[in-house]
Every structure is written in C-alpha cells, then in structure tokens.
Amino acid sequence: MGDIVEDDMKNKTDKELAEFTQKGNTEAFGILVERYEHKLLRYGRKFLFDYEDIKDAIQDVFVRAYSNIQSFDRTREFSPWIYRIAHNNFVNIIKKKKKEPYIFFDADMIFSLADEEEILTRAEKEEERRDIDRCLKEIKPKYREILILFYFEEKDYKEISDILSIPISTVGVRLKRGRKEIKKIYEQRKK
Amino acid sequence: MNKEKSKNSISEEVVSRIESGEVKMRSKKYFFFRAALVVGFLSLLSFFVLYLGSLIIFVFRANDIILFSGMGFHGFRVALLVFPWYLIILVLLLMVLVEFMGTSFSFVYRRPLIYSLLGIVIFVLLGSFLVDILPVHRPLFDLAKQERLPVMGGMYRHLGDLDIDDAHFGEILGKEGDVWVMKLESGDTVYLEITERVKGFRLLETIKSGNQIVVIGEREEDIIKVSGFRRLNSHSRGIER
Numbered sequence A: 001m002g003d004i005v006e007d008d009m010k011n012k013t014d015k016e017l018a019e020f021t022q023k024g025n026t027e028a029f030g031i032l033v034e035r036y037e038h039k040l041l042r043y044g045r046k047f048l049f050d051y052e053d054i055k056d057a058i059q060d061v062f063v064r065a066y067s068n069i070q071s072f073d074r075t076r077e078f079s080p081w082i083y084r085i086a087h088n089n090f091v092n093i094i095k096k097k098k099k100e101p102y103i104f105f106d107a108d109m110i111f112s113l114a115d116e117e118e119i120l121t122r123a124e125k126e127e128e129r130r131d132i133d134r135c136l137k138e139i140k141p142k143y144r145e146i147l148i149l150f151y152f153e154e155k156d157y158k159e160i161s162d163i164l165s166i167p168i169s170t171v172g173v174r175l176k177r178g179r180k181e182i183k184k185i186y187e188q189r190k191k
Numbered sequence B: 001m002n003k004e005k006s007k008n009s010i011s012e013e014v015v016s017r018i019e020s021g022e023v024k025m026r027s028k029k030y031f032f033f034r035a036a037l038v039v040g041f042l043s044l045l046s047f048f049v050l051y052l053g054s055l056i057i058f059v060f061r062a063n064d065i066i067l068f069s070g071m072g073f074h075g076f077r078v079a080l081l082v083f084p085w086y087l088i089i090l091v092l093l094l095m096v097l098v099e100f101m102g103t104s105f106s107f108v109y110r111r112p113l114i115y116s117l118l119g120i121v122i123f124v125l126l127g128s129f130l131v132d133i134l135p136v137h138r139p140l141f142d143l144a145k146q147e148r149l150p151v152m153g154g155m156y157r158h159l160g161d162l163d164i165d166d167a168h169f170g171e172i173l174g175k176e177g178d179v180w181v182m183k184l185e186s187g188d189t190v191y192l193e194i195t196e197r198v199k200g201f202r203l204l205e206t207i208k209s210g211n212q213i214v215v216i217g218e219r220e221e222d223i224i225k226v227s228g229f230r231r232l233n234s235h236s237r238g239i240e241r
Helices: A002-010 A014-022 A026-047 A054-067 A078-097 A122-138 A141-152 A157-164 A168-190 B002-019 B028-062 B065-069 B072-082 B085-102 B113-133 B137-145 B153-160 B202-206
Strands: B167-176 B179-184 B189-194 B212-220 B223-231
Touching (some): A002 A026, A014 A026, A014 A078, A026 A054, A078 A141, A122 A141, B028 B153, B065 B212
C-alpha cells in the first residue's frame, strides 16, 4: 500500500510535489530532492569547479528551498525557482572564498536590446557543448554560468532570466560574448 | 552504484534533517508580511521622491532660478551656484534605490533596466509636477514664514528664500538723468550701471517706473553693475513675497 502511494507521488509534477510540501508532506519534498540533486550537482561542479564540498553546498540549497517553500508561487515553474536558490548559494560561496571576482551588475543589463533566442540543432548544440566543456574553467563566472545553464542544463532564455534575475536580452548578449571568449581561448590553445 | 549511493545520501540526509526538526519551514505569514513590507516601503519611498521632486520645482519657482539661466554667463553661473544640488542628488539616489528594489519583481528584471529607469524618471517628473500643482509647498512655506511650522520650518524658510549672491530683486523707482534708480527688497536704493553687454537689449527700452525686476550684477555700495536683468511677472518671487 505504502509503495503504491510512493509510486503515485513519483508520478506527480514538480509543481504538485511543491504544493504537497507546502501542505507539510516531507515525502513529496524528498522526491523533489531526488529529482534535482543530480542536475544541481552537475551545475555546481561546472560553476564551482575549483571548490570542495559541492555536496554540502547542494544540501544547503535544498535546506533553503524547504525553509522558503511557502514563497514558491504555484502559478510559475519550480525549476527556475530552485536553480535561483542554487545560483544565490553558489555566488555566496564565490564571494566568501574570493577566488575569482563575480560582477553582479553590468552595463549589458541596462542597455542590451531585445535579442531573438537562438535556435540550435541538437548536433550544433552538442558540438558547441564539447568545446565549451573543454574551456569552461578559463572563462569569467558571469559567462560561465550562462553557458552552463544554456548548454548543460538546457534552460531557455526566459528560464535563465528568472534564475539570474537579469533581462532576457542580456541572456542573449552574454551567451554570444561567452561563445566568443570560448573561441578565443580555443584558438589560443591551438597556437 | 556509487551514483545511487550519493543520490540517496543527499535526499535522505535532507529529509532526516527536516524530520528531526533541525530544518523548519517558514510560514506563509512570514512571506506575506515580507512582501507587504517591501511594497509598503516602495510606496513610501515613491511618495517621498515625489515630495522631494516637487520641492525642487518649488525652490526653482520661489527663487526664480530659471530666470537667471537666461541672463548671460553671469546669470547662468548664479543659477548653477544656487541650484538645489543636494536635493537633486538625493532624488537621483532614491530613484536608483527604487530601481534596485524593483528588480526583485520579474516584470522589472526581464526587460533591459533602461526601460524601468526611464519609467521611473517619467513617473518622478510627471508626479512632481502634479504634486507641485497641489497646495503642498506654498502653504507650508507661508506657515514657516509666520514661524508656525515646527520641524520643517527652518528648511522651508531657507529653501523658499535663498540668499543668492549677485542677484538683486526690487522695483524701478525711475530715472535720474540717464541712470535707473531701483529700490531693493531690503529697502536700499541703488543706481543701475548699464554695462556694454546689456546696452543694446530691447527689453531695456520697455522698463518703466514701478516695474518689478531682477538684476544680476556685482554691487559696489549703491551701484550695481548690471550684467543681466529680467522683468518679473505676477508668478515671480518678488510679487509673491
């Protein structure tokens, strides 16, 4: 009987599970953790490649998510909401360790004008993903994070805008600049 | 296998920390009050910015600062020196604070910040002119003049009646030979020495006895070397005072 209830829970959407958690169902939250821990571990390992204890950082993300679950708006998607918490947590870690500068505000947030979302074929995306993966460690955090979210976490512009709280057009601009930097690093390596 | 182990350990650990009571869920009320606090603070901040914006317009109007800027280089310099810069800087800083607080809302951060910044600028300009139409600052200034306004009285007395170097308000008494005689607000009578710069001005020919005017120029005892002047209309500070 218990297994049937658990299986039933596992078939629920993220939003439904979040709603159950808001009503006090811990098991529902456990399933959400299971669904997102690998994605967030991958995101954390790529973004914070130079840091130890990524697992602790991810655990902290879920603890914060549980504490703040009542602030989750059920009319919106759950994924950008949890990624936003992870982003804030990772940025705090970067700030604390001071290993690399993280710029919160940039002119491209003020002036970047509407940029159409780029549609890439699966093969194109896969090829670019391979190049990016090789050079990711050498790129600035503000470009690195957007590239990870777009190429590895498969988020669209609107989701990335919600995760990072930046304009949608800025997402496009930073993706382009990030790719340019990757190309530069790649060409320098070839020499 | 290891992957499975790690997966279980994170979710199990988080769930066990929740079940042991170590991690607690914040109540809905907490987030409701927090959101209400942010909205309330933003509204208060917006009203305060409009109050300050309309106060700047009042200072401009009450002291005829706009008139000075059209009175040659000397007049422009006087206007710049008397500009309520600290109020303008304060309004700009508060506008940045409103923008910063606004970025926590998705309808603000999803668009380039230039749009919300422009929106705030338009809101402050239009709102300030609207507040300026309402009887807000003038009655407060009148109360302050009568020493009946506590707390803000000093500020209104200072801002509504700025001490402006090289600007002289008063009334034309008449001509003594070729020289205009003017009675200043202070009660002093002075002679206006028309400099080469203003000699050709057509406005000079239309000045009559009894006209209220403002003169820009250095004063040496009872002579003012006029480098610019304007006749005051019924809205100007000389008439209103």
